[in-house]
Amino acid sequence: MRPSMLRSVYSAVSRSSSKLVRRGYATEPVPERKVAILGAAGGIGQPLSLLMKLNPLVSSLSLYDIGGTPGVAADVSHINSRSEVAGYQGEEELGKALEGADVVIIPAGVPRKPGMTRDDLFNINAGIVKSLCTAIAKYCPHALVNMISNPVNSTVPIAAEVFKKAGTYDEKRLFGVTTLDVVRAKTFYAGKANVPVAEVNVPVVGGHAGVTILPLFSQATPKANLSDDYIKALTKRTQEGGTEVVEAKAGKGSATLSMAYAGAIFADACLKGLNGVPDVVECSYVQSNIIADLPFFASKVRIGKNGVEEILGLGPLSDFEQQGLENLKSELKSSIEKGIKFASQ
Ligand SMILES: NC(=O)c1ccc[n+]([C@@H]2O[C@H](COP(=O)([O-])OP(=O)(O)OC[C@H]3O[C@@H](n4cnc5c(N)ncnc54)[C@H](O)[C@@H]3O)[C@@H](O)[C@H]2O)c1
Numbered sequence: 105m106r107p108s109m110l111r112s113v114y115s116a117v118s119r120s121s122s123k124l125v126r127r128g129y130a131t132e133p134v135p136e137r138k139v140a141i142l143g144a145a146g147g148i149g150q151p152l153s154l155l156m157k158l159n160p161l162v163s164s165l166s167l168y169d170i171g172g173t174p175g176v177a178a179d180v181s182h183i184n185s186r187s188e189v190a191g192y193q194g195e196e197e198l199g200k201a202l203e204g205a206d207v208v209i210i211p212a213g214v215p216r217k218p219g220m221t222r223d224d225l226f227n228i229n230a231g232i233v234k235s236l237c238t239a240i241a242k243y244c245p246h247a248l249v250n251m252i253s254n255p256v257n258s259t260v261p262i263a264a265e266v267f268k269k270a271g272t273y274d275e276k277r278l279f280g281v282t283t284l285d286v287v288r289a290k291t292f293y294a295g296k297a298n299v300p301v302a303e304v305n306v307p308v309v310g311g312h313a314g315v316t317i318l319p320l321f322s323q324a325t326p327k328a329n330l331s332d333d334y335i336k337a338l339t340k341r342t343q344e345g346g347t348e349v350v351e352a353k354a355g356k357g358s359a360t361l362s363m364a365y366a367g368a369i370f371a372d373a374c375l376k377g378l379n380g381v382p383d384v385v386e387c388s389y390v391q392s393n394i395i396a397d398l399p400f401f402a403s404k405v406r407i408g409k410n411g412v413e414e415i416l417g418l419g420p421l422s423d424f425e426q427q428g429l430e431n432l433k434s435e436l437k438s439s440i441e442k443g444i445k446f447a448s449q
Pocket residue numbers: 142143144145146147148149168169170171211212213214215216225229232236251252253254255256281282283284285312357358359360363
């Protein structure tokens with residue numbers, strides 16, 4: 105989704121007490137949709153709660169965390185937009201938070217500090233994701249799950265295993281959120297190519313950590329004749345965008361505001377897909393068979409009423425991108441295996 109989404113979200117605020125939204129000439133009812141955010145009191149969770157409160161496709165916003173959610177919920181609930189807001193805290197309230205959810209967004213878990221890799225978060229976040237997904241399987245097994253918690257390359261396979269064990273796994277409904285990589289690639293490309301950022305499109309494939317993040321600048325539009333050195337530098341900056349923010353925050357966490365924006369874009373795409381809007385395409389890390397031996401892979405996916413409707417191919421790659429694809433395979437494979445092994449214990 106493009107920045108125009110946020111413009112439409114903001115303009116919708118003024119008419120958001122109505123459950124009718126104009127589509128073309130007809131005024132049609134917008135379906136009731138419950139969105140749950142797990143980790144809603146955190147650095148990402150709070151601005152994401154705000155952005156989802158502004159989204160007119162949401163009728164019920166459920167904010168869950170181990171603590172702090174009554175305050176966040178009271179705060180955003182005063183905004184005069186469509187959704188009802190409820191805050192839940194502590195494990196005993198998790199079921200109520202999840203019941204009936206159409207989309208569950210998970211930014212729960214610890215963020216990086218300078219010097220850490222995303223994989224260094226595994227020991228804490230794997231357990232958090234496992235327990236939250238166990239509850240999702242119980243209380244809202246048909247929800248579309250948007251996994252933000254790192255390391256995404258492993259937390260998505262963990263979620264898949266938990267759902268398999270519970271007998272609820274539907275690979276079409278599980279998404280690793282890699283939208284921030286796309287947001288960064290667009291921003292950095294627009295700066296170098298000197299084109300309007302709002303018009304830029306760049307697919308980002310692979311995974312969500314270091315070299316596994318593979319932006320396909322050869323497919324970027326509007327086209328620009330950037331030198332190989334520029335493409336290399338843009339690729340590196342996109343791969344290290346998270347680290348750039350972690351270092352700038354100097355121990356106070358990782359990307360939160362840009363991530364909330366990216367998470368809101370991706371959740372909006374899921375809601376549109378569920379509502380039957382045609383041609384909703386975003387990059388996401390999903391169960392995939394487009395690359396041998398990598399059962400999870402990020403690429404462009406079409407999102408529809410049942411979740412992933414189609415996994416789009418990678419398209420033609422430059423030699424540099426082909427090499428990047430080879431380089432990411434071993435790290436991505438071991439992160440996937442690590443997640444699967446953890447969840448099967
Ligand atoms: N996918 C991405 O592109 C991306 C981008 C940025 C950050 N992240 C990841 O998102 C996660 C959250 O980052 P943050 O900056 O918001 O961290 P944060 O510490 O500010 O917030 C995390 C929140 O999770 C809550 N939490 C912890 N355990 C929980 C549980 N069992 N149930 C519910 N909530 C729980 C905490 O109470 C806290 O409020 C980190 O793992 C980070 O690495 C991912």
